[in-house]
Amino acid sequence: MRVKRILQEKEAAMQAPVDLTLIDPLIEKYKGKKGNMIPILQGTQNVFGYLPAESFMKISELTGLKLSEMYGVATFYTQFRLNPVGKHIVKVCHGTACHVQNATAISEAVEDALGIKDGETTEDRLFTLESVACLGCCSLAPVMMIGDETYAKLTGNQAVKIVKEIKIKEKN
Amino acid sequence: MKKTKVLVGLASCGIAAGAYKVYDKLKALQEADKLDIEIKKTGCIGMCYREPLVEVIDETGSYLYGEIDEEKAVEIFDKHLKQAEPVSDYVVKSDFVESKDDSFWDGQVKIASRNCGVIDPENIEEYEEQDGYKAIRKILEGKISDEQVIQTVLDSGIRGRGGGGFPTGLKWRFANKSKSDAKYIICNADEGDPGAFMDRSLLEGDPHAVIEGLIIGAYAIGAGDGVIYCRAEYPLAIKRLNIAIDQAREKGFLGKDIMGFKGFNFDLYVKEGAGAFVCGEETALMASIEGERGMPRKRPPFPAEAGLWGKPSNINNVETFANIPYIFLNGPESYSKYGTEKSKGTKVFALTGKINHGGSVEVPMGVSIRDIIFKLGGGISDGKKFKAVQLGGPSGGCIPEYLADTIVDYDSVNATGAIMGSGGMVVMDETTCMVDMARFFLDFTCKESCGKCTFCRVGTKRMLEILERITQGEGKEGDIESLEELAYQIKDNSLCGLGQTAPNPVLTTIKYFRHEYEAHIVDKKCPAKNCKKLITYTVNPDTCTGCTVCAKNCPTDAIDGARKEVHTIRQDACIQCGMCYSKCKFDAILLS
Numbered sequence A: 001m002r003v004k005r006i007l008q009e010k011e012a013a014m015q016a017p018v019d020l021t022l023i024d025p026l027i028e029k030y031k032g033k034k035g036n037m038i039p040i041l042q043g044t045q046n047v048f049g050y051l052p053a054e055s056f057m058k059i060s061e062l063t064g065l066k067l068s069e070m071y072g073v074a075t076f077y078t079q080f081r082l083n084p085v086g087k088h089i090v091k092v093c094h095g096t097a098c099h100v101q102n103a104t105a106i107s108e109a110v111e112d113a114l115g116i117k118d119g120e121t122t123e124d125r126l127f128t129l130e131s132v133a134c135l136g137c138c139s140l141a142p143v144m145m146i147g148d149e150t151y152a153k154l155t156g157n158q159a160v161k162i163v164k165e166i167k168i169k170e171k172n
Numbered sequence B: 001m002k003k004t005k006v007l008v009g010l011a012s013c014g015i016a017a018g019a020y021k022v023y024d025k026l027k028a029l030q031e032a033d034k035l036d037i038e039i040k041k042t043g044c045i046g047m048c049y050r051e052p053l054v055e056v057i058d059e060t061g062s063y064l065y066g067e068i069d070e071e072k073a074v075e076i077f078d079k080h081l082k083q084a085e086p087v088s089d090y091v092v093k094s095d096f097v098e099s100k101d102d103s104f105w106d107g108q109v110k111i112a113s114r115n116c117g118v119i120d121p122e123n124i125e126e127y128e129e130q131d132g133y134k135a136i137r138k139i140l141e142g143k144i145s146d147e148q149v150i151q152t153v154l155d156s157g158i159r160g161r162g163g164g165g166f167p168t169g170l171k172w173r174f175a176n177k178s179k180s181d182a183k184y185i186i187c188n189a190d191e192g193d194p195g196a197f198m199d200r201s202l203l204e205g206d207p208h209a210v211i212e213g214l215i216i217g218a219y220a221i222g223a224g225d226g227v228i229y230c231r232a233e234y235p236l237a238i239k240r241l242n243i244a245i246d247q248a249r250e251k252g253f254l255g256k257d258i259m260g261f262k263g264f265n266f267d268l269y270v271k272e273g274a275g276a277f278v279c280g281e282e283t284a285l286m287a288s289i290e291g292e293r294g295m296p297r298k299r300p301p302f303p304a305e306a307g308l309w310g311k312p313s314n315i316n317n318v319e320t321f322a323n324i325p326y327i328f329l330n331g332p333e334s335y336s337k338y339g340t341e342k343s344k345g346t347k348v349f350a351l352t353g354k355i356n357h358g359g360s361v362e363v364p365m366g367v368s369i370r371d372i373i374f375k376l377g378g379g380i381s382d383g384k385k386f387k388a389v390q391l392g393g394p395s396g397g398c399i400p401e402y403l404a405d406t407i408v409d410y411d412s413v414n415a416t417g418a419i420m421g422s423g424g425m426v427v428m429d430e431t432t433c434m435v436d437m438a439r440f441f442l443d444f445t446c447k448e449s450c451g452k453c454t455f456c457r458v459g460t461k462r463m464l465e466i467l468e469r470i471t472q473g474e475g476k477e478g479d480i481e482s483l484e485e486l487a488y489q490i491k492d493n494s495l496c497g498l499g500q501t502a503p504n505p506v507l508t509t510i511k512y513f514r515h516e517y518e519a520h521i522v523d524k525k526c527p528a529k530n531c532k533k534l535i536t537y538t539v540n541p542d543t544c545t546g547c548t549v550c551a552k553n554c555p556t557d558a559i560d561g562a563r564k565e566v567h568t569i570r571q572d573a574c575i576q577c578g579m580c581y582s583k584c585k586f587d588a589i590l591l592s
Helices: A009-014 A020-030 A037-048 A051-063 A065-074 A096-100 A101-112 A156-171 B010-014 B019-033 B070-083 B125-129 B134-141 B146-156 B169-179 B196-203 B207-223 B233-250 B283-291 B318-332 B332-336 B369-376 B411-414 B434-448 B454-471 B479-492 B497-501 B504-521 B549-553 B579-583
Strands: A090-094 A127-132 A143-145 A149-151 B007-009 B037-043 B054-057 B063-065 B091-094 B186-190 B225-230 B267-272 B313-315 B347-352 B359-364 B386-391 B397-401 B424-429 B538-539 B590-591
Touching: A020 A037, A020 A051, A020 A149, A020 B186, A037 A051, A037 A065, A051 A065, A051 B538, A090 A101, A090 A156, A096 A101, A096 B347, A096 B434, A101 A127, A101 A143, A101 A156, A127 A156, A143 A156, A143 B063, A149 B010, B007 B019, B019 B037, B019 B070, B054 B070, B063 B070, B125 B207, B134 B207, B134 B318, B146 B169, B146 B207, B146 B318, B146 B332, B169 B207, B169 B313, B186 B207, B186 B283, B186 B318, B196 B207, B196 B233, B196 B318, B196 B347, B207 B225, B207 B233, B207 B313, B207 B318, B225 B233, B225 B283, B233 B267, B313 B318, B318 B332, B347 B369, B359 B369, B369 B386, B369 B424, B386 B434, B386 B497, B386 B504, B411 B454, B434 B454, B434 B504, B454 B479, B454 B497, B454 B504, B479 B504, B549 B579, B579 B590
Parallel strands: A090 A127, B007 B037, B186 B225, B186 B313, B225 B267, B347 B424
Antiparallel strands: A090 A143, A143 A149, B007 B054, B054 B063, B063 B091, B347 B359, B386 B397, B386 B424, B538 B590
16 A cells, blocks of 8 residues: 555656745744654645655755655655645545445445546546545444545445535536 | 533534534524523533434433434424423433433443543633542642652552553553653554544543643653644544643643642643554654654663653553543542452443444443443344454454453453454444454555564565455465464564554454354355355345346346346356445345
């Protein structure tokens, strides 16, 4: 799962140039502080939605953090993304409780509806599909989270309906 | 006369079920009617299966309403709040109305979760009203020494609630004895165990109790700084913790010269985890705080000697800290009177899976698993048969039905091959395939292995490959033995708890459900009818109406039959996708 997230050349070409000055205040805040690597990366991802390759270079230059170590950390933790993501991140919970309540059916239904696989982003950049370990709403299983909204006790059809409704709203 | 109070449960599950809509509706109604009542937010009430929950406390007493939507909220407002006529149809708990949910509360003893669902977690004054921050005041004003504090914790008998079960007082004593210019106290709130949410409900429902526990711990071991390492997947818990820390600092419970006592300085902050299960392991967690990859370190030196930044450190779990103020307020015997000889006090469990009453329950140690599932949990959902219960998540194991009379205490649970763990209890019925369960957990630990130890990194992958083959009907003779051999090698040759316990789900399912493995491997059948590749789909001629829906949806055109005639499935073309089964409105597709 982790290895899959390493940047593919083709996808790297798809990345639009980013405004790196946006992370200046962040670097200023954490520069020279011990244990700063994860907060800097988390902050950068908050700004861009992912970790652009150029941001690594800039952070390394200004803080002295090693590129190899940053890449190591960024690929170790599931939170970090090296690719741009869609506007809506569809998180389908695959915790134990959701698994026994057939979360796989939710994932498969959404995969079919959006025409993407787990971890991928739709061409229109509207949706990214992610399966996650546990959202902590186990007694409402199976659940799915889009943005801050959690959808509970789903079936495959209901999940597809929710995704389609968002799509229609976006198109209008 | 006391003002009528309305509490709306606004923890993550409540919000997911739509509690904010109910809260907003009640607020709007109150505004419009200028009704003189108090409407407040509270944390997790525990009855997750009846969310959203609304509690009305009027002059006569308390009425807890369940499954409230906006419409029902209007009804409660009009009848109960305006005319003092409780709506008994929606009551799930009250002294005045009998409810079929009453068994959920039987035998529960709330210590760690004493304030959850009672107070507004974002308001420090409400915590103080429940004797909050009085435990630390008692210690400071009574000039109780650090050694006496530790002795009290030892006397209470409390053991680490994160799963290890190490006596908390002993841990504190080790950290206390280490000499250093700086020491750290850390709260492990990286609840990565899928199927567990006890720590989330405690943090969302009563963050101040955890903070007060940390302050007492800091006093006992002599720590000046504290960290709460909370997983980023719990945004609400992080938000409420930060609010609580700011409030505590403002009131002088954190910072320099705490509560006016010269020389007692302690402050803490929340560190957001970045999503790695292994960071629940003490040394990996500390590496993560230091900004590195969360990889466990070799012990010794133990964290009590050289932990975070090389300084003596002490780590306890959320639930452990939440218990601490109670122990000091009520005396150690008030805690140790509950439980068994070796496991004292209470334990919070997250009850989930195929169960009627899913939620968070706190029971004294020593209660049997059967009682938790059938009394509090209300039995198995949809009238199915109880098969097993999974305890301890990916590090734990499955306990079969015939061992359900096992009591919950560290030693009894360990004897079954499972572990107590942090308190996730996932109930399974006859439709859950145990081989698939083992595959599910191995898939999880394989992805979460940090990669440091070869046996854990490669071994879990090899085990997963075997399990995948078995569930796809390609199992071979000798697979079970290979799994066992790999399991013991991984257990023996891994540095940290993740690797040492990763094979447990496989070993316990082989121990108790060997026949299911054999059915998969030898007969190529899945007894639970769960593994798709091992199922045969046929049409039941008695119920098939010939509606053609299945044939239209079949991706391989494996279904024949004319309209209004019984259909048939050609087995050679069927790919066992299950589409016909899920589309048929007449339950005419049979699985075997």
